[in-house]
Amino acid sequence: xxxxxxxxxxxxxxxxxxxxxxxxxxxQLLHDPLTxxxxxxxxxxxxxxxAGPPVVENILNVDVEDASVRDRYLPPSQEHILGTDHLGRDxxxxxxxxxxxxxxxxxxxxILSMTIGLVVGIIAGYSGGIVDDAxxxxxxxxxxxxxxFLLLIATSIFSPSATILVFVLGLLGWLEMARLIRGQVLxxxxxxxxxxxxxxxxxxxxxxxxxxxxxxxxIALISVTINAGSVILAESSLSFLGLGVxxxxxxxxxxxxxxxxxxxxxxxxxxxxxxxITVTVLCFFLVGDGLRDALDPRSRK
Amino acid sequence: MTAYLFRRLLQAIPTILGITVISFVLILLAPGxxxxxxxxNPAASPEATERMRRQMGLDQxxxxxxxxxxxxxxxxxxDVDGDGTGDVQGTRHGLLRGDLGNSxxxxxxxxxxxxxxxxxxxxxxxxxxxxxxxxxxxxxxxAAANQGNTIDQIIRVFSVTGIALPNFWLGLILIIIFSVQxxxxxxxxxxxxxxxxAGLDVWDMIRHMILPVTVLAFGIxxxxxxxMRASVLEVIxxxxxxxxxxxxxxxxxxxxxxxxxxxLIPIATLFGPALAGLISGSVIIEQVFSWPGMGRxxxxxxxxxxxxxxxxxxxxxxxxxIIGLLISDxxxxxxxxxxxx
Numbered sequence: 227x228x229x230x231x232x233x234x235x236x237x238x239x240x241x242x243x244x245x246x247x248x249x250x251x252x253x254q255l256l257h258d259p260l261t262x263x264x265x266x267x268x269x270x271x272x273x274x275x276x277a278g279p280p281v282v283e284n285i286l287n288v289d290v291e292d293a294s295v296r297d298r299y300l301p302p303s304q305e306h307i308l309g310t311d312h313l314g315r316d317x318x319x320x321x322x323x324x325x326x327x328x329x330x331x332x333x334x335x336x337i338l339s340m341t342i343g344l345v346v347g348i349i350a351g352y353s354g355g356i357v358d359d360a361x362x363x364x365x366x367x368x369x370x371x372x373x374x375f376l377l378l379i380a381t382s383i384f385s386p387s388a389t390i391l392v393f394v395l396g397l398l399g400w401l402e403m404a405r406l407i408r409g410q411v412l413x414x415x416x417x418x419x420x421x422x423x424x425x426x427x428x429x430x431x432x433x434x435x436x437x438x439x440x441x442x443x444x445i446a447l448i449s450v451t452i453n454a455g456s457v458i459l460a461e462s463s464l465s466f467l468g469l470g471v472x473x474x475x476x477x478x479x480x481x482x483x484x485x486x487x488x489x490x491x492x493x494x495x496x497x498x499x500x501x502x503i504t505v506t507v508l509c510f511f512l513v514g515d516g517l518r519d520a521l522d523p524r525s526r527k
Numbered sequence: 528m529t530a531y532l533f534r535r536l537l538q539a540i541p542t543i544l545g546i547t548v549i550s551f552v553l554i555l556l557a558p559g560x561x562x563x564x565x566x567x568n569p570a571a572s573p574e575a576t577e578r579m580r581r582q583m584g585l586d587q588x589x590x591x592x593x594x595x596x597x598x599x600x601x602x603x604x605x606d607v608d609g610d611g612t613g614d615v616q617g618t619r620h621g622l623l624r625g626d627l628g629n630s631x632x633x634x635x636x637x638x639x640x641x642x643x644x645x646x647x648x649x650x651x652x653x654x655x656x657x658x659x660x661x662x663x664x665x666x667x668x669x670a671a672a673n674q675g676n677t678i679d680q681i682i683r684v685f686s687v688t689g690i691a692l693p694n695f696w697l698g699l700i701l702i703i704i705f706s707v708q709x710x711x712x713x714x715x716x717x718x719x720x721x722x723x724x725a726g727l728d729v730w731d732m733i734r735h736m737i738l739p740v741t742v743l744a745f746g747i748x749x750x751x752x753x754x755m756r757a758s759v760l761e762v763i764x765x766x767x768x769x770x771x772x773x774x775x776x777x778x779x780x781x782x783x784x785x786x787x788x789x790x791l792i793p794i795a796t797l798f799g800p801a802l803a804g805l806i807s808g809s810v811i812i813e814q815v816f817s818w819p820g821m822g823r824x825x826x827x828x829x830x831x832x833x834x835x836x837x838x839x840x841x842x843x844x845x846x847x848x849i850i851g852l853l854i855s856d857x858x859x860x861x862x863x864x865x866x867x868x
Contacts, residue, residue, distance in 0.1 A: 367545030370845045374807035375825065379553050379837065382829045455691065462693045463811055467826060486699050489707075496703070500696040507691035515687075
């Protein structure tokens with residue numbers, strides 16, 4: 227009697243001690259204040275851009291379209307918290323609307339890149355042989371061309387709108403991801419659980435989806451976060467060169483790039499969009515770093 | 528070593544061929560006619576435009592245009608007036624014989640235009656690369672040596688911020704502070720335009736270089752610092768460092784001979800990507816500081832749909848990247864005696 231109760235208490239102990247990969251990762255993340263802060267800032271900025279504009283418009287009584295010649299280059303004040311731009315439009319509300327576009331482009335393009343990178347990387351790594359050679363040749367060719375040149379050519383071919391930008395940045399952003407995933411798949415391919423699945427007669431597609439994919443998803447997550455930050459930087463660079471999303475649609479990139487013509491009249495037009503871009507990109511990178519610490523078992527102490 | 532280099536160069540050939548195909552196709556996809564400026568010119572008759580089109584080979588199918596671009600057409604007669612017989616001797620030598628074609632807008636050989644601009648771009652990128660690497664290695668090592676304390680935290684925050692800053696914004700802020708407010712440095716350009724003599728004024732040159740080189744170097748410092756810190760931390764954990772310590776070597780000697788040398792190896796591989804990043808970065812920085820380098824040439828070529836010039840620049844940019852990778856490999860071999868070819 228006492229014996230069996232001992233066994234059951236022991237099994238309970240094991241139960242509570244049991245740790246899953248994702249449980250471990252969550253625990254690690256919760257003990258990483260910098261990553262949590264960055265994540266919180268990103269959530270806040272996303273929420274503010276997507277849900278904030280109507281609220282702010284009501285409270286402050288401003289409209290994103292409202293231009294007024296009398297109110298040009300106003301410094302930050304009670305009425306216009308972040309001042310007004312060269313057409314007398316309220317900068318805060320434009321930054322919020324611009325955040326919608328910039329963040330939407332960042333999220334959508336990096337998810338597109340992740341999807342392509344995962345599919346191509348898994349196929350290349352798992353198939354091997356000529357398929358792998360062809361894919362790797364294609365990737366190394368494209369990575370040899372300075373990325374900005376490709377972006378410039380692509381955006382000059384299609385007149386840039388937010389949707390086009392998502393596709394251009396998404397279709398050019400998967401190379402590094404595919405390379406990383408392929409390397410990981412090559413390593414996984416020789417492991418027992420894959421060999422066992424093969425021996426049981428599972429189809430290659432089933433093995434890729436059920437056995438390989440779950441094991442590379444953590445790398446994809448790290449990579450997609452950092453990629454989202456790079457997309458925001460790329461969007462602002464393209465805007466600066468006049469090949470980003472065109473006016474009057476505001477994005478953080480084109481607001482910042484507009485400001486260089488007016489910095490003598492209003493320094494606030496230079497400072498706020500630039501700070502927002504930097505903070506957002508910084509947070510994406512910090513979250514990426516934090517995820518790497520949490521999801522890569524090798525880096526765990 | 529020579530054999531290895533030769534083999535690597537041979538391996539680069541399929542990549543370069545791929546680059547020529549991809550850039551060629553991309554540019555042909557572009558809507559808009561390079562002859563549009565002639566079409567809309569009232570002085571140009573439709574016949575003259577047609578002649579022009581045939582002479583430039585734009586009436587040919589895509590694969591023929593690609594072939595002409597690659598191997599030339601100087602042994603052929605071109606049928607300019609469309610009557611079925613050749614009229615003009617072809618003039619193109621093709622990429623394989625070092626001819627990248629003529630720029631539409633400048634009407635000059637692409638290679639010559641690019642070669643004229645490359646020194647200006649190198650004058651920004653080479654100092655940026657040297658300063659970036661030197662400062663990055665130093666800061667990364669200092670951060671690793673102080674792992675976990677305040678100095679380390681400051682350097683880490685600085686290096687992540689350096690990567691997250693849009694570099695044209697940094698350039699703009701530096702211009703506002705140092706040129707507009709303080710009047711210490713010129714706003715842009717490569718030399719003082721009020722000087723009429725052609726003589727070389729080193730101080731003037733350096734004054735114009737300070738801001739753009741700082742901005743370009745900033746990004747490199749940031750990324751080299753990150754890699755160097757991680758690399759030093761990894762080396763410190765190794766058994767051979769413990770061995771060195773137990774042999775009673777001085778800390779200075781352990782650091783110079785064992786830690787630094789080994790930690791530098793992964794940094795060498797960063798060189799190729801860093802060079803590629805610099806080529807892209809200089810496109811933007813040249814635009815910010817009105818620097819007459821290759822980047823500005825590319826931008827105007829793209830605005831003007833000057834396809835020979837765009838393709839030429841893409842090709843030269845890619846060639847520089849591949850050279851960067853080769854230099855990485857050579858550095859790797861120099862730093863790591865285990866690697867022999």
